[in-house]
Amino acid sequence: MTLRAENLTKRYRQGEKEVVALSGFTYAFPPGATAVVGPSGSGKTTLLNLLAGFDLPTEGGVYLGDTPLHALSEDERAGVRLRHMGFVFQQWNLIPTLTALENVAFPLLLAGWPRRARLKRAAELLEKVGLEARLHHLPSRLSGGEQQRVALARALALDPPILFADEPTGNLDLEAREQVANLLFALGEARTLVLVTHDLELAQRAGRILHLKGGRLVREEAPQAKG
Amino acid sequence: MELFLLVLRNLLARPVRSLLTLLGVLVATASMVLFLSFGEGLRRALFQELSRVGPAIQVVPExxxxxxxxxxxxxxxxxxxxxxxxxxxxxxxxxxxxxxxxxxxxxxxxxxxxxxxxxxxxxxxxxxxxxxxxxxxxxxxxxxxxxxxxxxxxxxxxxxxxxxxxxxxxxxxxxxxxxxxxxxxxxxxxxxxxxxxxxxxxxxxxxxxxxxxxxxxxxxxxxxxxxxGVKAQTTSEVMRFAERALRISDLVRFGISLVALVVGGLLVANTVMMSVYERVREFGVMRALGARRGFIFRLVLLEALLLALLGGALGLGLGGAASYAINLYTLDQVGLALSAVTPRLGLFALGVALGLGLLAGLLPAYHASRIPVVEALGRV
Known part of the structure; x- marks a missing residue:
């Protein structure tokens, strides 16, 4: 399932002034990892918001296969996210009152899976990210790296073809960063992984790097092919 | 069921606030139950008495x-x-x-x-x-x-x-x-x-x-x-009159207890609204993961309903206990149980508590379900 952006443009009003956060972004994301890099204010977060259907473009559109995401209602977009997308954010964004196991099982609950099947699947995923000993821990009792691994397991719960990661290693120490990055690329390998990051070293591990500047796509490179 | 567990976890995550809110609803419901139990008690006592009275007709001045x-x-x-x-x-x-x-x-x-x-x-x-x-x-x-x-x-x-x-x-x-x-x-x-x-x-x-x-x-x-110049009343006419009079007094007593109920409702609304403000990001995450607006709406509304229903049930228990204590006294003093917590009063109290929760939860639930995902996630 291809994720495609066509002439994606987002303008905000800030008082009297109009701010162009993203302008004319057109790109078809191929399977594999694509990193989006650029300085602060370059439009990375806006791009991810639009691609994931969190927000609507001022102009242009996002297509998932043949489905125009931008033309769907808020609830329809939520349905598309549930079935086809997984998310890992910079701040871990786990539900604080749920255990690691329940957090991972949450998208399965939304998808209507029976309880037993949900917990089984969630336990398998947590095992995959090396957290089989932390199933029943609340997020507050997990380290930053562990929380991010739970978030990664949760993103994969419904085996989505598209995975979004927004600064997934931004808040982690070196060791945890390496661990999470390895897992992210390993588990995201067979999917379309859109990785938004400041971390050029992390971006280098992706198949393609898109450079944004001033809300525009200024350059595309394929570091691994270069190497 | 899962939604219920989520709600329960959230209420237990803030135990003091939840408990205080619960107490507010409890006191409001207990006072309402007690006020209305006098009507029920009087109704029961009067009808028992009237059915025992021998002469079928009482003649009074018009x-x-x-x-x-x-x-x-x-x-x-x-x-x-x-x-x-x-x-x-x-x-x-x-x-x-x-x-x-x-x-x-x-x-x-x-x-x-x-x-x-x-x-x-x-x-x-x-x-x-x-x-x-x-x-x-x-x-x-x-x-x-x-x-x-x-x-x-x-x-x-x-x-x-x-x-x-x-x-x-x-x-x-x-x-x-x-x-x-x-x-x-x-x-x-x-x-x-x-x-x-x-x-x-x-x-x-x-x-x-x-x-x-x-x-x-x-x-x-x-x-x-x-x-x-006289009015000859049969027992059933007296009973009808008694019922009419008791209904009016029920309304008056319900009106008085309404003050406490409104305060209880505001407490629930305040607690749930605070909880919504604190959990904006959490709701954003849920929406990002694929939760529809209705899911968030139900989640928040259920929280208000659960608080109100729990408070209501405990209030009903407390009201019942107070009514029992009052009856011990009045039975000893005048031989009549003046207060009664009847099943219909119990159902009414729980219904009022649920209604209260519904009213108190609607606005916070609507608010929570309408926050734009990008704002909720702090991604503007």
Missing amino acids: GAEGFVFGGLPEISPETLKALEEAGRALGVRAVVPTLFLTRGGFDPSTSFLFQGLPEGTPPDLLYPGLKAREGRLIPSEGGAVVGAKVAKRSGLALGSLLRLSPRLALEVEGVLEETGGLADNLIFVPLRVLQEALGTENVTAVLVALSPGQKAEAVARALEEAVP
């Missing part, structure tokens, strides 16, 4: 509908005579004039309700099944027969003196067996003595006992036709 106990003696000897004649003509079993006098004291042991009956009229004509435990059943010229409760409460025994006025004292000649009814709290005295004490020849009401086969409704209408 415009004085309801119960005879508190009425003024307004039926003149002429009207009484006309009623007796009409009664004879209609073939009724008995026409019994009666007069009530309440002598209030500072506490129940010095408060008395006297009922005057014509000489020779046995009290069990009006209150079937009444028996004397000691002494006589029918008071003589200068005597009184006291109900079981009033005897116990005021320490009256055979030979005790009861003062009706500074000049008039009556000797207790009989103590009745306990019946569990109103008669337990009455003192039966001769009608003439009571009229002398009040300085009147009038009576409060005239009770009419029917002969077998007579229809109360038909006799009552015939009496009204024969004697102008």
Whole structure:
């Protein structure tokens, strides 16, 4: 399932002034990892918001296969996210009152899976990210790296073809960063992984790097092919 | 079920706030239950009493509908005579004039309700099944027969003196067996003595006992036709009147308890709204993961409903316990259970609590479900 952006443009009003956060972004994301890099204010977060259907473009559109995401209602977009997308954010964004196991099982609950099947699947995923000993821990009792691994397991719960990661290693120490990055690329390998990051070293591990500047796509490179 | 667990976890994550809110709803519901339980208790007691009263018809002055106990003696000897004649003509079993006098004291042991009956009229004509435990059943010229409760409460025994006025004292000649009814709290005295004490020849009401086969409704209408200026009430008419009066008093008491309920509702709304503000990001994450708006709406609304329902159920329990304690006192003092938490009151209280939760939760739930995902995630 291809994720495609066509002439994606987002303008905000800030008082009297109009701010162009993203302008004319057109790109078809191929399977594999694509990193989006650029300085602060370059439009990375806006791009991810639009691609994931969190927000609507001022102009242009996002297509998932043949489905125009931008033309769907808020609830329809939520349905598309549930079935086809997984998310890992910079701040871990786990539900604080749920255990690691329940957090991972949450998208399965939304998808209507029976309880037993949900917990089984969630336990398998947590095992995959090396957290089989932390199933029943609340997020507050997990380290930053562990929380991010739970978030990664949760993103994969419904085996989505598209995975979004927004600064997934931004808040982690070196060791945890390496661990999470390895897992992210390993588990995201067979999917379309859109990785938004400041971390050029992390971006280098992706198949393609898109450079944004001033809300525009200024350059595309394929570091691994270069190497 | 899963949604319920999520809600419960969230409430338990903020135990002090949830507990305080719960207490607010609990107190509001308990006070409402207690207020309304008096209506239910009175309803039950009155209908039990009325169904036990012997004569099927009570005649009162026109415009004085309801119960005879508190009425003024307004039926003149002429009207009484006309009623007796009409009664004879209609073939009724008995026409019994009666007069009530309440002598209030500072506490129940010095408060008395006297009922005057014509000489020779046995009290069990009006209150079937009444028996004397000691002494006589029918008071003589200068005597009184006291109900079981009033005897116990005021320490009256055979030979005790009861003062009706500074000049008039009556000797207790009989103590009745306990019946569990109103008669337990009455003192039966001769009608003439009571009229002398009040300085009147009038009576409060005239009770009419029917002969077998007579229809109360038909006799009552015939009496009204024969004697102008009186209202002949059948037991069912009195019950209807009582129900009407109790409904009005229910409304008044519900109105009073509404204040507490509104405060309870505001507490729930405040708690849930605070919880929504604190969890904006969490809702954003849920929406990002694929939760629809309705899911968030239900999640928040259920939180308010759960708080209100739990508070309501505990409030119902507390109200029931308070009602039980009050009944222990009133049964001891006047022989009547004045408060009752009936199943319909229980259901009503839970319904009100649920309604309260619904009202309190709607706005926060709507608000939570409408926050744009990008704002909720702090990704603007």
